[in-house]
Amino acid sequence: MNPFSELRLQQTRRSFLSRATTGIGSMALASLLNPRMFSQESPNSADAEHWRGVITPMHWAPRAKRIIYLCMAGGPSHLETLDYKPALAELHGKPMPESFTKGQQIAQLQGQKLNCFGPQYPFQRHGQSGQELSDALPHIGKIADDICIIRSLHTEQINHDPAHTFMNTGTAIAGRPSMGSWLLYGLGSECEDLPGFIVLVSSGGGQDQPIAARQWHSGFLPSRFQGVQFQSKGDPVLYVSRPPGVRMQDQKDIIDRIKSLNNQFDATVDDPEIGTRISQYEMAFRMQSSVPDLIDISNEPQHVLDRYGTKGGDGSFAANCLLARRLAERGVRFIQLYHRGWDHHGGIKKGIQVTANLVDQASAALITDLKERGMLEDTLVIWGGEFGRTPMAQGDGRDHHIKGFSIWMAGGGIKGGVNYGATDELGYNAVENVVSVHDLHATILHQFGINHKRLTYRFQGRDFRLTDVEGNVVKPVLA
Secondary structure, three states: OOHHHHHHHOOOHHHHHHHHHHHHHHHHHHHHHOHHHHOOOOOOOOOOOOOOOOOOOOOOOOOOOEEEEEEEEOOOOHHHOOOOOHHHHHOOOOEOOHHHHOOOOOOOOOOOOOEEOOOOOOEEEEOOOOEEEEOOOHHHHHOHHHEEEEEEEEOOOOOHHHHHHHHHHOOOOOOOOOHHHHHHHHHOOOOOOOOOEEEEEEEOOOEOOOOOHHHHOOOOOOHHHOOEEOOOEOOOOOOOOOOOOOOHHHHHHHHHHHHHHHHHHHHHHOOHHHHHHHHHHHHHHHHHHHHHHHHOOOOOOHHHHHHHOOOOOEOOHHHHHHHHHHHHHOOOOEEEEEEEOOEOOOOHHHHHHHHHHHHHHHHHHHHHHHHHOOOHHHEEEEEEOOOEEEEEEEOOEEEEEOOOEEEEEEOOOEOOOEEEOEEOOOOOOEEEOOEEHHHHHHHHHHHOOOOOOOOOEEEOOEEEOOOOOOOOOOHHHEO
């Protein structure tokens, strides 16, 4: 006898009536608190094998279909990369004016003597737009007319882990959904044989600050929306290969039987994670065919490999950029690349050179590759860290800085060849067209056809959203 049927037979009439009354009341209360709970769009449904998203129809016509977020983990110095400050160069070695720093939050330089530290690289103008970029980024200089540099970003967290959490989730409170999870929840994925949210990690060039898996977690959203980390070297997904001696049909039979048992159990306990378990078993089965094709780059022309500066599969940022383009072609919604190596508390001149050499060529190659394939117009690419670095010296390096830093964006309906916002003459405070992390998130969602105020999820009696109660779309950067 089916064990679930036997369990139901063992219930007494009094127990059944008691539970039914409680259940009906709970359902009524739940339907009032969350009208979507019993809709066909519920992400908790075990039958929702391929999630299509809750934003139906779109709030407006989207400009982007997918995003590749190049996370420069460790906090790259805006003063050596994207934001030239000749006035800081003139004050090199002299005391930092107290008017800038008095009463301000500084990380490891708090209470120490503060001296100005001039830019360690010259800047040049590039392209028809004349964008100023550091000589440390010559390849990104070649795509100056395709990128929008935002020089007025600020954040709220001054240490790496909470700053990454804030950049990814819009809050420093652990346990909230990441932006990739929000986007997958809102729109679903166009890819049925790969996860819709994939993360790749590389390192080199500086201190490798740890990156925790909670940075791509789904938080209180069902776990089917969390990011999946692919290994950047060797097999991208561990244990996805079929064991020796196991036929495909045998494996499919096992998965079908597991699905049947899970469906019966879900009908009894109504646990949203059971739906996730079912969908992930089936996704893993499909990935046995899709992953080998994904990593087989034998069909990539040599000039493309040379452009990225990789032969693929070596765990480098360049290899991950090439893999990101291949993932984008297959319809993966959110692709996040971390490069750990930008934490330059000392030896910043040499450190920037080493780290930039690892990411500069491939970052530019990704933009050029997407553009040539006609994909840049609907692929949003973002390049930047969790914060910037201080204009003050920390020996021959720079400390963490949250008051003003730079990122660049390209594609997905973003204007190219422009810069937006500015820091003061020493690069300390964002002073013109200031952009918050919430504003950045609102702008990202906007380009995907989503009103950030309307993408919500009810949890513990409150409607949460990625931008919390803040955020404005940065409309001047939109094409």
